[in-house]
Amino acid sequence: MSAKLGVIVFPGSNCDHDAYHALAHIMNAETTFLWHKDTDLSDIDFLLIPGGFSYGDYLRSGAIARFSPIMQSVIQFANQGRPVLGICNGFQILLEAGLLPGAMLHNEQLRFVCKHTHIRCETSDTLFTRNIVPGSVLQVPVAHGEGNYTTDQDQLKQLQDNDQIVFRYCNEGGETTDEANFNGSIDNIAGICNTNRNILGMMPHPERAVEKLLGSDDGKQIFESVLEELAVA
Template sequence: MSANFGVIVFPGSNCDHDAYHALAHVMNAKAQFLWHKDTDLSNIDFLLVPGGFSYGDYLRSGAIARFSPIMQSVIEFANKGGPVLGICNGFQILLEAGLLPGAMLHNEQLRFICKQTYLRCETSDTLFTRTIEEGEVLQLPVAHGEGNYTTDSDQLKELQDNDQIVFRYCNKKGETTKEANINGSVDHIAGICNKERNVLGMMPHPERAVESLLGSNDGKRIFESAIQELTVA
């Protein structure tokens, strides 16, 4: 039985159609849009919180979207073990909602970054990375002004000890050099999951890397892993 993917649309989202295209037209998955005022997720098996500038990113990124009517349902869905993927602004929203620990700062250079980058898979122990080898390097684009992930030293140690760091920024060879850490994130963090491993937040955009025409199709690996895991389940 095929899984139902839901792509949330907030006022200001601009990656929702990219995500829908990746799922429905490239991965041939069943996908539908969910408006930010929707609250019924009973027919959804996988939630994607897309990138963009929800509510214009006023106050700070994701701060207003966190109070959208749908978010209480998202929190309940996640707490019951439902898989949730937050990409870029979606990651920021998940942080604001308390589904993931930490916070986002402005990029270290105080400039918006829009470029191809490399990230290293740090764990295969999530449904999003089950088919990706630990240490494998993916090429995905980034497009953000507030992607500098931060947390306190105790929380960072907990993330490290619990194997919750899913992706780190690296160079083409997989080395976590200072130059490779494009936005200054603590410990080169590009993506993390919750302790239960069903919620993933990441700044790079896999939905923009599903066709070779766009420069890379490495993003398909994340969606393939999720679809395979849900199909088996």
């Protein structure tokens, strides 16, 4: 029996159809939309929280979505060790829900940034990166105004010591320079996982990098890793 993937839709989500297309049409996986008022995730094997502007980003990005009816089920799903991927606004929602540590600030230059960028994979020890060699550079687009990841020094050290930093912003050659860190994130962080390694939050959009026609298919490596993990689970 094949795995079933769920893409959550909040009022204001605008990357939900991109995520569905990547999973259903490019990866050929059984995929369904989940409305923010749904609470039954019993037949879902993998959850994707997409990007966008849930609830108009009022208060803070992800602050209201965190209280949607589905989120209690998402928390239970994640705490059972089942895989959850939050992309862009999805990452922000995971932070607001306490499923990942840290917080998001406005981009350092206080500008919305939409462009292709490069990220370096720091670890293959997650179900999302099991097929990606550490040090590999992926070209993946970004589109956010509040992607400046921050945390305190103690938590940063824990992320570093526990190998929880999954992606860092870098240049094409894989160097984590200040220039490559366009939003000002601490330690060039572009994505992190939890200590159980079943939750990944990342600001770049791998679902928009699954077809060479659109500039890159590097994002497929993340979804291939997930689907292979689900196949052997």
